[in-house]
Amino acid sequence: LYSSRVICSVALEHKARLGHCTKVPRNVNMESLKNGYLFPEISIREAEHAEKYPHAKLIKLGIGDTTRPIPHIITSAMAQKALALSTDAGYTGYGDEQGNKDLREAIANVVYKDKGVEWDEVFVSDGAQGDISRLQMLLGSGMTIAVQDPTFPAYVDSSIIVGQAGKFQEETGKFQNIVYMRCCPWNDFFPDLATTPRTDVIFFCSPNNPTGTAASRPQLERLVEFAKANGSIIVHDSAYASYISDDSPRSIFEIPGAKEVAIEISSFSKFAGFTGVRLGWAVVPKELKYSNGFPVRKDFNRIMCTCFNGASSISQAGGLACLSADGYQALCRSIDYYHENADIIIDAFTSLGLKVYGGKNAPYAWVQFPGRSSWEVFNEILERAHVVTVPGAGFGPGGEGYIRVSAFGSRECMLEASRRLKSLLK
Numbered sequence: 073l074y075s076s077r078v079i080c081s082v083a084l085e086h087k088a089r090l091g092h093c094t095k096v097p098r099n100v101n102m103e104s105l106k107n108g109y110l111f112p113e114i115s116i117r118e119a120e121h122a123e124k125y126p127h128a129k130l131i132k133l134g135i136g137d138t139t140r141p142i143p144h145i146i147t148s149a150m151a152q153k154a155l156a157l158s159t160d161a162g163y164t165g166y167g168d169e170q171g172n173k174d175l176r177e178a179i180a181n182v183v184y185k186d187k188g189v190e191w192d193e194v195f196v197s198d199g200a201q202g203d204i205s206r207l208q209m210l211l212g213s214g215m216t217i218a219v220q221d222p223t224f225p226a227y228v229d230s231s232i233i234v235g236q237a238g239k240f241q242e243e244t245g246k247f248q249n250i251v252y253m254r255c256c257p258w259n260d261f262f263p264d265l266a267t268t269p270r271t272d273v274i275f276f277c278s279p280n281n282p283t284g285t286a287a288s289r290p291q292l293e294r295l296v297e298f299a300k301a302n303g304s305i306i307v308h309d310s311a312y313a314s315y316i317s318d319d320s321p322r323s324i325f326e327i328p329g330a331k332e333v334a335i336e337i338s339s340f341s342k343f344a345g346f347t348g349v350r351l352g353w354a355v356v357p358k359e360l361k362y363s364n365g366f367p368v369r370k371d372f373n374r375i376m377c378t379c380f381n382g383a384s385s386i387s388q389a390g391g392l393a394c395l396s397a398d399g400y401q402a403l404c405r406s407i408d409y410y411h412e413n414a415d416i417i418i419d420a421f422t423s424l425g426l427k428v429y430g431g432k433n434a435p436y437a438w439v440q441f442p443g444r445s446s447w448e449v450f451n452e453i454l455e456r457a458h459v460v461t462v463p464g465a466g467f468g469p470g471g472e473g474y475i476r477v478s479a480f481g482s483r484e485c486m487l488e489a490s491r492r493l494k495s496l497l498k
């Protein structure tokens with residue numbers, strides 16, 4: 073239909089518009105990613121809204137970013153380390169890729185007290201987000217994974233990037249090689265393991281982001297038993313463990329036998345307000361072995377030594393102070409503050425007759441809007457109440473019909489958001 077001359081001139085015009093292109097093909101896995109990563113997308117919507125309504129007081133209960141100042145006992149430890157770097161005696165360069173031994177020991181002795189975790193099974197990092205991707209590098213593209221649905225999007229997105237996920241199925245909103253373990257009110261937010269296919273790896277976040285629910289001891293016992301029977305590895309994300317207010321386990325290693333089937337990743341972000349300081353850890357037990365008997369821990373150590381040059385010495389000084397008696401006590405006050413915030417949000421939505429889940433063992437309320445699109449609810453609350461939330465669909469197909477509301481705002485913001493939401497949704 074078109075002469076070669078026309079096609080050629082269109083191609084030349086297109087090339088001129090693009091400018092110079094290399095001959096390097098794009099990674100096909102990156103092409104499989106649907107949209108941008110959820111949280112920068114939320115930030116973009118926030119910025120667009122702020123531009124549209126420059127005089128509106130935007131209340132941000134979307135991205136789970138802490139707002140309470142870090143207690144002075146912790147920041148002074150970081151300041152002291154920073155100042156020491158300007159002295160001959162105090163200067164330190166590269167540390168151990170696995171983290172400073174004193175911090176590894178403190179994590180093992182304080183966080184994992186009486187849980188049988190040894191200091192050299194703890195690997196300090198720059199946060200759980202990075203550890204998720206480093207674990208994916210360790211696991212490789214041939215692994216099959218299962219995730220809770222809904223769940224923190226980094227597990228699925230990193231799986232896509234390393235080439236595990238397979239093709240996206242428009243009709244289901246799922247990637248064909250990933251097992252989505254539905255978690256919802258009618259199964260007490262715990263998957264039906266009897267109908268869950270075997271996968272090599274099970275990403276399990278408890279307390280769960282976004283539902284805010286923590287798995288009970290019997291549930292985690294069933295999960296460990298399931299993984300052992302299937303020869304699977306659990307990657308247990310305990311980033312919100314410090315928010316647990318009942319007798320739910322704070323670590324998978326409270327469960328007998330877990331050290332033979334599980335890796336745990338966690339973080340100082342929500343526990344200590346270190347979202348910008350950047351500090352986390354992974355526990356890779358010596359008992360955890362591949363099918364050929366080779367210790368997983370040895371390969372993870374190789375990944376850390378090759379792909380990561382150690383967490384900041386200043387952040388690690390802060391982490392050590394977090395785990396001191398006074399530091400830990402000061403942080404508990406911040407966590408109590410966020411719990412009170414969560415109660416405000418729960419009360420607001422409950423008073424409107426809406427079903428609200430979570431918020432007791434995590435800083436997130438999971439609010440159900442039956443029959444409604446989560447992005448539609450997100451847009452309505454943003455547009456009419458100037459309150460930012462996160463649409464549930466961003467956490468997986470199982471999140472449709474819900475929104476996530478963070479409790480990390482200031483008290484003033486929480487109370488104002490509550491007032492606005494009651495006025496909007498009454």
Ligand SMILES: Cc1ncc(COP(=O)(O)O)c(CN[C@@H](CCC(=O)O)C(=O)O)c1O
Pocket residue numbers: 111134135136137198199200201202224277281309311338339340341347351352
């Ligand atoms: C379950 C879970 N694991 C890990 C992380 C990241 O931990 P770091 O140690 O700080 O890397 C988050 C943060 N989720 C927040 C922040 C979103 C983001 O990653 O930008 C959220 O869900 O709003 C999380 O919810």
